[in-house]
Amino acid sequence: MVTSIEALEERIESLRGRVRRARLAGDRELAAALRQELRSAEREWDEALEELAGNQPAQNVPPARGEQPASSAPGSPPGGASPAGVAAPGREGTGVAAGGLALPLREQVHQALTLLTVPAAPRLVSLVHEAFFAGAISGARLTSLRRDEERSFRAAPFARPYYLCAALTADLLAPARGVLAVSTWPMERRVIGPLSPRVDFLTAAIQVAESILRVSQPGPGALRLLWRFASNIPGGMTSGGKTNPRRVAGAAEAERGIHADADQAARTDAAQRARAQLNDAQQLFGTRLRGAPRSAAGG
Amino acid sequence: MALRVGEAATRRVSIGFRPEGGAVNVTEARLDRIRGPIQPRNHNARTIAALSSNPGCARRAVMDAAGVDKQQVAAHAGFPAPFGQSRFALSRGNAFEAQVKADGCAELLRLLREHLDLPIPEASYADLEEAGGNTSREARYARTRALLARAAASGDDAGTMFDHPLLRLGVGGRPVYLEPDLLAFKLGHQFHVVEIKSFAVIDGQADGDKVAAAVIQSAVYVLALRQVLGELGCGPDLVADEVLLVCPENFASRPAGAALDVRRQLTVLRRQLARLERIDSLLEALPPGLTFDLARGPDGAVQRPRAELADALAVVPARYTPDCLASCEMCFFCRQEAAGTTAALGVTALEDLGGVEHIATALHLARGSADAPGVQAEAAVLLRAAARLRQECLGEAV
Numbered sequence: 001m002v003t004s005i006e007a008l009e010e011r012i013e014s015l016r017g018r019v020r021r022a023r024l025a026g027d028r029e030l031a032a033a034l035r036q037e038l039r040s041a042e043r044e045w046d047e048a049l050e051e052l053a054g055n056q057p058a059q060n061v062p063p064a065r066g067e068q069p070a071s072s073a074p075g076s077p078p079g080g081a082s083p084a085g086v087a088a089p090g091r092e093g094t095g096v097a098a099g100g101l102a103l104p105l106r107e108q109v110h111q112a113l114t115l116l117t118v119p120a121a122p123r124l125v126s127l128v129h130e131a132f133f134a135g136a137i138s139g140a141r142l143t144s145l146r147r148d149e150e151r152s153f154r155a156a157p158f159a160r161p162y163y164l165c166a167a168l169t170a171d172l173l174a175p176a177r178g179v180l181a182v183s184t185w186p187m188e189r190r191v192i193g194p195l196s197p198r199v200d201f202l203t204a205a206i207q208v209a210e211s212i213l214r215v216s217q218p219g220p221g222a223l224r225l226l227w228r229f230a231s232n233i234p235g236g237m238t239s240g241g242k243t244n245p246r247r248v249a250g251a252a253e254a255e256r257g258i259h260a261d262a263d264q265a266a267r268t269d270a271a272q273r274a275r276a277q278l279n280d281a282q283q284l285f286g287t288r289l290r291g292a293p294r295s296a297a298g299g
Numbered sequence: 300m301a302l303r304v305g306e307a308a309t310r311r312v313s314i315g316f317r318p319e320g321g322a323v324n325v326t327e328a329r330l331d332r333i334r335g336p337i338q339p340r341n342h343n344a345r346t347i348a349a350l351s352s353n354p355g356c357a358r359r360a361v362m363d364a365a366g367v368d369k370q371q372v373a374a375h376a377g378f379p380a381p382f383g384q385s386r387f388a389l390s391r392g393n394a395f396e397a398q399v400k401a402d403g404c405a406e407l408l409r410l411l412r413e414h415l416d417l418p419i420p421e422a423s424y425a426d427l428e429e430a431g432g433n434t435s436r437e438a439r440y441a442r443t444r445a446l447l448a449r450a451a452a453s454g455d456d457a458g459t460m461f462d463h464p465l466l467r468l469g470v471g472g473r474p475v476y477l478e479p480d481l482l483a484f485k486l487g488h489q490f491h492v493v494e495i496k497s498f499a500v501i502d503g504q505a506d507g508d509k510v511a512a513a514v515i516q517s518a519v520y521v522l523a524l525r526q527v528l529g530e531l532g533c534g535p536d537l538v539a540d541e542v543l544l545v546c547p548e549n550f551a552s553r554p555a556g557a558a559l560d561v562r563r564q565l566t567v568l569r570r571q572l573a574r575l576e577r578i579d580s581l582l583e584a585l586p587p588g589l590t591f592d593l594a595r596g597p598d599g600a601v602q603r604p605r606a607e608l609a610d611a612l613a614v615v616p617a618r619y620t621p622d623c624l625a626s627c628e629m630c631f632f633c634r635q636e637a638a639g640t641t642a643a644l645g646v647t648a649l650e651d652l653g654g655v656e657h658i659a660t661a662l663h664l665a666r667g668s669a670d671a672p673g674v675q676a677e678a679a680v681l682l683r684a685a686a687r688l689r690q691e692c693l694g695e696a697v
Contacts, residue, residue, distance in 0.1 A: 124402060172431035194423035194458065197403025204402070232405040234412065234419060258420050288432030 005048040012041050105145065108137055109164055110182060116207050118200035119167035119181040119190060127228075131221035132211055146180065150285045157280060165284040167192045170270035173278060175286035183284050187274055193266030195259045202259075205229035205236075205252040209245035326579045330365040335592025339366025342475040347468075348515040349626040351567045354574065357581050358617035359627055364471040364578040367591050369628035375593055375601050376609050378631035381624075388497075395497040396480055399545055399554050404460055407493070410545060410556040417486055421459040428463040436476045439465040447490075447524075448531045460484045466523035471575035479520045490528070492520045492542040500546045500555055508625075510544070510559075517542040518564035522572075540565070589614055621645045652678045 015038040022031040103111070112128040113120060120128075122142035130136040149163045163183040166175035170193040181190045192200075208225055212218045218226075230236035230243040235251040237243045274283055346363065353359060362369055373380050399406045403424050411417040428434070430442040443464040450458035461484065466477045480495055494517045498509045521542065525535045541558045548555035589611055594603040612632065619637035621644075623630040637643040641652045641661060654674035655661045663669035664679040665686040671679035689695075 121401060123397075169426070169431070174429075174431035177426055177428060194425060197424045198405075198408070198422040201402040201405050232402075232409045255419060259422060286432065 005045065005052065008041060008045045008048060012038065012045060015041060105137065105141055106149070106164055108133065109142065109145065109180060110162065112137075113164070113180060113182050115211055116204045117189075118203045118207075119176070119179045119192065120200070120204060121178050122180060124204065125180060127221070127225050128208065131208075131219065131225045132215075142180070146175075146285075150281075153284060154281055163284060165190070166286045168270070168274060168283075168286045170194070170196070170266055173270070173274050173282075173287055175288075187271035187283065188264075188267045191267050191270040191274060193263055193270060195263040196267065199256055199259050199263045201229075202233065202252040202256040205233060206249045206256070209249035209252070212245045326582065329582050329587070330578075332588075332590050332592075333361065333365040334367050335590055335594070337368070337592075337595075339473070340368050341366070342470050344477055344479060344516040344519040347470060347475070347519045347568070347572075348512065350571045350575070351515060351564070352622055352626050353618060353620060354571060356618040356623075356627075358612070358615040358629065358633070360575065360578065361581055361585070361615050362591065362629070364575055365591075366473075371593060372591050372608065372612070373628050373632055375603070375605060376612060376632050377605060378629075378635065380628035380630065392480075392497040395547060395552060395554075396495045398552060399495055400462060404462070406554050407460070407545065410543070410554060411484070411486075411493075414543065414556045414558060415486055415491065417459070417484075421486070423459040424462065425458055425460065426462045427465065436465060440467055440476065444527060444531065447527060451490075451528060451531060451533050451537060458484075459486070464524075466520065466527050468519070468523040468526055470572060471578055477520065477523050479523075488537070489539045490524060490537060491539045492517050492524060493545060494520070494542055495545045495554075498546060499549065500557070501549055505546060513544055514542070514559050514561055515564045515568070517544070517559070518561040518568055521561055522565060522568055585614060619643060620649075651681060654678055655682075 015034060019031055019034045019038060022034055108129055109125055111133055112125045115128055115132060116124070122137075122139050125142065126137040126139060145164055146166060149165060152160065153163050153165075161184075165181055165183045167179040167181045168174065168191045169176050170191050173191075176192045179192065208222075208229060212222050212226055215222070226245060226248055227237075227243060229252070230248045233248065233251045233255060235254065236248050238247075278287065342363070350359070350363065362372075370380055403422075408417070408422060412419070425446055427439060427443050427446065430438040433439075443461070443466065446458055446461060447464070450461075464479065466479065467474050468477055469475070479492075484491060484493070494513055496509070496513050498506055521538055521540070525538045528537050529535065540560060540562045542561055543556050544559050545554050545556050547553065591608065591611060592603065593601045593608070596602050609632075612629075613636065617629070617633045617636065619630075619633040619640075619642055623633060627633075634643065639658050641655055641658055642649050644658070652661055655664065655678045660669070660675075661678070661682055664671055664675060665682040667683060
């Protein structure tokens with residue numbers, strides 16, 4: 001039974017390939033059937049792993065939540081605790097137990113954005129999800145997400161507990177390019193002033209650093225993410241190129257203090273305008289200029 | 300048609316090189332006829348930069364001024380150009396640019412702080428790639444102007460980084476929108492142009508040709524930025540002569556920056572642009588009925604006979620040099636035309652053989668089988684010496 005875990009891994013890999021091919025070929029029925037088969041193989045893998053772990057002297061390995069190991073850190077050595085090292089912080093207590101794989105895309109994005117607490121670009125959302133939850137989110141799938149959410153909102157406003165919406169530019173209250181936000185956030189957080197991209201970057205750095213502090217053994221993805229932040233914040237790294245979460249959080253907090261007041265003022269002002277001038281849908285998805293003012297262009 | 304009238308009007312306003320409108324319209328009408336009934340090709344930083352590489356070529360000057368689609372003309376004449384950027388290069392370039400600009404230009408901000416001592420509080424960022432969801436060039440240009448005017452007029456905190464500003468430059472009397480992949484930012488009351496390129500700087504060294512191309516493109520942007528700010532009533536000193544080139548360092552994709560001086564390129568470009576505005580003197584020497592129109596039928600098929608097009612091209616003198624192969628779509632056509640001339644051997648050979656136009660003549664002179672008239676005497680001495688050396692070394696005649 002135990003020896004079959006490698007065979008199971010091979011089977012899971014091949015099933016994934018077949019699911020992908022079936023899906024790309026447009027054969028939904030076959031894809032669904034294969035996916036069922038994949039799920040059962042993953043369950044078997046979990047059981048086999050539990051069995052293996054039961055035979056090992058118990059260490060402080062947190063219980064591998066659901067299906068997560070199957071998708072996270074595929075390059076890590078088999079056995080060991082590494083897949084569980086990126087286990088969800090579980091601080092929300094929501095549907096995380098269901099595992100990343102089973103969650104719909106919008107909920108995965110919501111998880112990542114909730115961790116960051118600020119509007120973020122799809123790439124960062126994907127990296128955060130990869131580092132702290134289960135698996136990367138492909139960027140291609142995120143491109144249409146905001147449009148789908150907008151369509152859903154316009155069809156039935158406020159039917160969902162939250163929507164993934166646009167962040168609004170402070171001057172024109174138009175959707176900011178390539179940034180995702182959550183509709184339940186206050187307007188002040190969803191508008192983007194001139195200093196906001198930097199402030200949001202620093203806030204994201206603090207959130208990521210604090211999340212890493214909460215995990216006993218942060219995975220390589222999380223540490224890579226931390227390094228990405230650290231290298232671009234003054235004082236985020238030692239001269240030897242080393243860093244740690246506390247240092248990053250401290251440096252980010254210090255720089256955020258410099259920009260915070262000006263940024264907050266711009267955001268409060270824009271948020272007031274947005275609430276006064278825009279309807280519900282526009283507050284979430286922004287307004288768009290239609291037709292260029294010719295006189296301005298010629299000016 | 301309305302568009303064309305508008306363009307002519309803009310030309311008079313923005314350039315004003317010919318106060319009596321009639322002459323402008325004659326030039327415009329001739330350029331329209333040369334191009335044929337299609338939309339003119341717009342210049343971009345690359346094509347403007349390419350202008351400076353071969354200033355003496357009338358064919359390129361006329362075709363560019365008329366906005367002819369050189370790629371299609373060359374292809375129909377039987378000499379398709381070897382150009383077009385590889386899509387892998389394009390996607391690598393875009394990915395690197397996106398990386399540098401990700402998260403509110405986090406990486407770029409680090410470079411600016413390291414290389415140009417940008418103070419920490421200056422981190423303001425404005426995305427000019429669209430104006431309120433509107434991506435039309437007019438709207439973007441208007442917004443760029445408005446933000447630049449505000450930044451130029453007010454204190455330090457009125458904008459630091461401007462992502463993808465849209466600038467406008469008068470080229471050959473026609474306003475050209477430049478969509479630079481760069482940021483301009485205000486530091487110490489000067490705007491700096493930042494150019495992001497995806498070729499690697501390895502151990503402090505980068506490919507010289509690529510750097511040269513990047514520098515001249517940046518110079519185009521500096522010129523355009525100066526023109527935009529000039530229209531707003533600011534002096535040219537407001538734009539720095541130094542541009543910041545951002546490239547991946549060594550074998551990783553971590554960006555590194557280098558400051559480059561573009562003063563020389565600016566001089567060259569200014570001279571070229573002034574020359575383009577004198578395009579009417581070039582046109583005077585050409586037959587009035589000249590056109591490079593491909594005469595496309597309703598189905599889009601080219602109906603103009605190839606030989607006729609080639610004849611029309613031959614009317615406009617070209618100045619082929621091997622360098623053209625890197626920058627001009629007409630290069631293969633001109634190379635075939637220039638075959639057998641000393642110009643096709645490159646600038647060095649051309650200068651050494653001053654007064655000798657054809658390779659065959661040069662060979663005759665070397666053999667001593669032709670008399671050298673006065674202008675060729677110097678080259679003839681040189682050629683005979685070379686022939687003698689060759690004979691002594693290889694033991695065979697030329």
